[in-house]
Amino acid sequence: MTQLGYFAPDRLTDALALLAEHGRDLTVLGGGTDLMPAVNTYRFRPKGLLFVGNLGLGEISEQDGHLLIGAAATWSQLEASEVAARLTPALVEAVKISSTGAVKNSATVAGNLATASPAADLALPLLTLATEVRLASQSGERWVALDDFFVGPGQTVMKPDELITTIRVSAATGPQVFMRLGGRRALTCAVVNVAVALEHEGKTCTAAKIALGAVAPTPIRCFAAEALLRGSLLLPDVVESCATEALAASQPIDDGRASAWYRKRAGHALVSRALVQAGGGWT
Amino acid sequence: MKYTLSFTLNELPVEVLVRPTDTLLDVLRQELLITSPKRGCDTGDCGACTVLMEGVPIRACLTLALTAVDKKVTTVEGLSQQGVLHPVQEAIHEAGASQCGFCTPGMVLAIESLLRHNPQPSRENVEQALTGNLCRCTGYVKIVDAALTAAQRIATAGSGEQVGE
DSSP states (O other), rough: OOSSEOOOOOOOOHHHHHHHHGGGGEESSSOOOTHHHHTTTSSSSSEEEETTSSSSSSOOETTTTTEEEETTOOOOHHHHHHHHHHHHHHHHHHHHHSHHHHHTTTHHHHHHHTTOOOTTTHHHHHTTTTOOEEEETTTEEEEEEEGGEEEEEEEEEEEEEEEEEEEEEEEOSOOEEEEEEEESSSSOOOEEEEEEEEEEEETTTEEEEEEEESSSOOEEEEEEHHHTTTEEEHHHHHHHHHHHHEEEEOOOOOSSOHHHHHHHHHHHHHHHHHHHHTTTOOO | OOOOEEOOOOOEEEEEEEOOOOHHHHHIIIIIOOOOOOOOOSSSSSOOTTEETTEEEEEESBBGEEEEETOOOOOOOGGSTTTTTOOHHHHHHTTTOOOOOOOHHHHHHHHHHHHHHOOOHHHHHHHTTTTTTOOOOOOOHHHHHHHHHHHHHHHHHHHHHHOOO
């Protein structure tokens, strides 16, 4: 098995030094909910493991109206966080309906981004909330917008010596919604998932962000659909054309969970419902 | 390459040699011969390997053994006190909520954890708490019934003690 072995440093500088030395040969372990199934079923054999749970990065806090999520913070922590419930309700909803207790107790928020699953549930509300990811390495740190973070299935812009240390989320001022469709309600990978964040003045939508998952190589923003909403009333025909435009940005595939054909149609329905729900209180 | 792992298992200190990629489930079952956590799927889907770490339910199959260092791990073997079943175990037993028994240890620990945080759960709360525990005998109705019975008994026993004091 592993030539390098297992490391569980308790200082970030030590973790970054290990990453600088070993790069991609070290696999970062957060909650293990994605990594361990691959290890257990012999799909992946890590050369070395770097556990980040002892680095003191498990905090969830508020700073200048932003939600800060430490790299080791778990889904359960987020679900129980009053700050998160107040600032980012759609993110908390995604945690509530996308997994189950014992898995949420281990799974980290940062891990959901770093594994870069096209269906990553938390990535969608985060994409609609102007999220930035802080990446640290021995040569310094940088902030990357989540919009620029994902490259492809399992691939991100992170360099081999970089580690996520913090996720910074902007508080939405308007309504935000997360919805997902799976083979069943509990504990399944999404067939399609969607997040919407809107802002409005009176009955006019002034800003919109829409993100779709499981319909492209990465979670995606639907920029053309968002543009349609700006300055519009949330009328049924606007919702309809917005959903159509959102799915035009998708490139779904057939796989074991659903066909591309189904994903397009289910995605259209989910975007429509999410918009109607987000517009529920003011249109 | 092996590492020495020390942790507390059912209130007793244990020390065991583990490989870096061993899961807590591997170590419990194969090294420590604690066989109540079951290997159902090895991918975190079935809940049969649920154990408590620091009182919190986790999947033993998704937990790298070495991350359990110095932690308190509890399995159903550690739940009964001096040969007396825990109220959740007792309720499951009486309700006939265990058919083949494979899912039962995970169910018991998931229910025990729920009742510690929410002593008077609704039926929906129980169902929600058990979404990650699969029973392929499909005995869910009796399992949920048993959880509600256990909640009542714990509440009654609790108030009884107060009266006694």
